[in-house]
Amino acid sequence: MQADIVVVGAGHAGVEAALACARLNKKTILVNLYEDKIATMPCNPSIGGPAKGIVVREIDALGGEMGKAADATALQMKLLNSSRGPGVWALRAQSDKIEYSNYMKNVVNNQKNLTLKVGEVADILIDKNNKVTGVLLTDETKITCQAVILTTGTYLSSLIYRGSEKYQAGPNDEKTATRLSESFKKLNINYFRFKTGTPPRVKANSVDLSKAILEPGTDMQLAFSFSTTKPLPFAKQLPCYLLHSTPETKKIIEANLTKSAMYSGQIDATGPRYCPSFEDKIVRFNQKETHQIFLEPEAKALDTFYVQGFSTSMPIDVQEKMLKSLPGFENVIVDKWAYAIEYDCIDPQQLSLSLEMRQVPNLFTAGQINGTSGYEEAAGQGLIAGINAVRKLNVQNPFILKRSESYIGVMIDDIVTKGVIEPYRLLTSRAENRLTLRNDNAEVRLKQYGYELGLVSQQEYDKYLVFKKQIDEAIEELKNVRFSPKSDLALELDQLGQAHLSQGLSGYEILKQPQVDINVLVKYLDKLQNLSNNQLQNILINIRFEGYIKKENETIERFNKLEAxxxxxxxxxxxxxxxxxxxxxxxxxxxxxxxxxxxxxxxxxxxxxxxxxxxxxxxxxxx
The missing domain is CATH 1.10.150.570 (GidA associated domain, C-terminal subdomain)
Structure with missing residues (x-):
């Protein structure tokens, strides 16, 4: 077999990498252990969240697929942190994990220049200059190519742990790739072990939800993708639920701590700081008697809840006691028991910012193999690795996003420059320029890049130019139209308790007042009408935080001088x-x-x- 580029692994990183390569006219083969398990969600069935949601918006602006898939298969949409500053606003979708995977499988199967090959990669083939020439599968199939992108997730020599039980398997007892790590030794690639975990899944109809707190989505027109014209209506959203563990749950953990695979000494690998096991929470935050737990639907076709925040590597008998100590779980029926998984990943400090391995030309890596965690982090890296693999073959300069212009840039710079000591998770606190790296302005920051790279169509780019023009025209109208203290707008704002106009002010000046809701102004200004939620947010933030944004841009300018x-x-x-x-x-x-x-x-x-x-x-x- 022959291809221009081979992508190994069809998780969230692999799908974005393969689609980018194929859409940029490279013959691409996507090698996966299964034919039907494409972009699966072995852990939390959701997309987005703080910082992560902005990454999904950035992926979409650059021409990636994750945002479209998340919108098309959402069970619930939520705007997080809306009561706080705009720098931390983020979208989160509760996803239908079956439909999400089916959506991505359909996209992959119908993508020109892209072929899905079922198999396990055993070796990376190189020439005398250490340059990639292809891959060898365990069935001895040889695929020659000019570049390889490794997106192996948690499948590299992975081990499942549950109490004293330990066996070789991938997520959800799937296959694991056992031979590929051996090729790292030949290539002098440094690698190590990380671990992560997942909570039990329980039958929804076995839980007494009257003892939980309803967590609905947000009643707004919310979408990740610029191309989504019909966001999920609030009326069709499925609810999530919040409850708290009990002091009894804590006692069960403390009495059985040595039975946990992590605390018994079986697992030496480092786990994620920001998504710890439940027993880790009990040890690290021992002063707390209870902890938050969320019940999240997994799919319309499944009668199951994902028990968010209850990850554990306890044996099954202890897990059962833990679950039954929760409010409303007295008669719980378990669909899948929790487990911890340990896997190989590489030291990302061996990579360039293009995600190419420095000592192995034309070998790229993306996702959890780079020591990161999360579907969104993986997809962002996969997209960049795919773009840069193509550019390498086209003898073009690599595409490097700056820290000052994207969360994707922050993430890649972090892992390559600083390395990882635990599974890396994107947080808003990792970005110096949170006020300019926002949920609402991903298109303004990155859409032109996507167009110039060739991943955003002319039709979509033209639509974006109209989008941007509408924002500019609305801001200009806000500056030019004034409202007297006796105007209808002034009277309405006063009645709502949002503002009291003692003198004539422009719409621009009115919006600078922190209590004023921009939606109140919409019916009084022609250019504000029919704008999207993102456009209105963009206008409001740019006006209200004008001074802060100016200072941040000055800081970015100084920062970019060092980067130059x-x-x-x-x-x-x-x-x-x-x-x-x-x-x-x-x-x-x-x-x-x-x-x-x-x-x-x-x-x-x-x-x-x-x-x-x-x-x-x-x-x-x-x-």
Whole structure:
């Protein structure tokens, strides 16, 4: 078999990578362990959340598929953190995990230039220069290609743990890839073990929901994708539920802690800090008697709840006691028991910012193999890896998103520059420029990139230009139209208690007042009418936070000056004088592409950066 690019693994990273390659006219083969398990949700059946939801919007703006799939298969849509600052607003969809996978399977099967091949990759083939030439499957099938993208998720030499039970399997007892990790040794790729876990699934009709708190979605027209014209109506949304564990739950954990696979010493791998097992919560937050737990529907075709926040590696008998200690779970019936899973992943500091392995040309990696966690983080990396694999074959410069223009850029810079010591999760706190990296402005930030890359069609880009023009015209109208204290708008705002106009003000000035709802102004201004929720949010935020945004843009400009100071590829760090030996070794290992990236490396101090700048000016006269 022959292809331009082979993508290994059809999870969320693999699907985005393969679609990007195929849509950019490269013959692509997507190798997966199963024919029907495409972009599955072995853990939480949801898309989005804080920071993650913005990543999905960015994927969509760049021409990816995740946002469209999430909109088409949502059971519930929610705007999170709407009572807080706009920098942390984010969409979250409770997804139908069956329909989501079916949607992606259909897209993959109907994509031109893309072929799905069922099999297990056993080896990465290279030439005498260590450059990728293909892959070898366990059935001895050889696929020749010019580039390979590894998106293996948690399937690499994975082990399932539940109490004292331990066996080789992938998520949900699926197959695991046992031979691919061996090829890493041949290629001198450093790798290690991480672990994650998942909670039990229970029969919904066995839970007394009268003892839980209803958690409905948001009654707004919400969508991840710019192309979604009919968002999920509020009336058709399915509810989630909130409850709390009990002091009895805590006692059961404490009495059986040594039976947990994690606390018995069976698992040495590092787990996720921001999605800990329930027993880990009890140990780390021992002063708390109860913890939040959410019940989330998994699919319309299933009568099951995902018990969010109740991940555990306890044996089944202890899990049963834990579950029955929860309010309303006295007669619970379990559909699937919880487990922990341990798997191989690589050290991402071996990658360039394009997600190409530095020591193995044309080998790219994306998703949990890079030490990240989450469907959204995986999809974002997969899209970038796919784009850059194509650009490498086309002899084009890599596509690198800056930290200042996307959460995807923040994530990739974090894992490549700083490395990972635990499964990496995107958080809003990781971004310095949260006010400019918002949910509402993903198109404004990235749509042009998607168009220029060739992943956004002319028709969609033209639609975006109209979208942007409508925003600009509405802002201009707000500046020019004034309202007197006796105007209908002024009287309505006063009656609603949102504002009291003692003098004539423009719509722009009125919107600067923090209590004013932009929706009240819509009927008084022609250019605001028929705008989408994202357009109205964009207008409101840009007006209300104008001063803060200006300051942040000034900071970004200074930051970008450091990023613009490129470091030549052939720098010999051993010859840079007056910097610490440790700094020389770290810089040599990571080989940053800019002074900005070098300054963010753990172990490299400001004094080292100054000496590096001096060396570059002296030797290259470029900085």
């Amino acid at each position: 100071k490129q470091i030549p590829n052939d720098v010999d760090y051993s010859k840079v004088e007056n910097i610490a030996i440790e700094a020389k070794q770290i810089l040599e290992r990571i080989r940053p592409t800019s002074i900005g990236q070098a300054s963010r490396i753990t172990g490299v101090n400001p004094a080292d950066i100054q000496m590096l700048l001096f060396h570059l000016k002296k030797k290259y006269n470029t900085v």
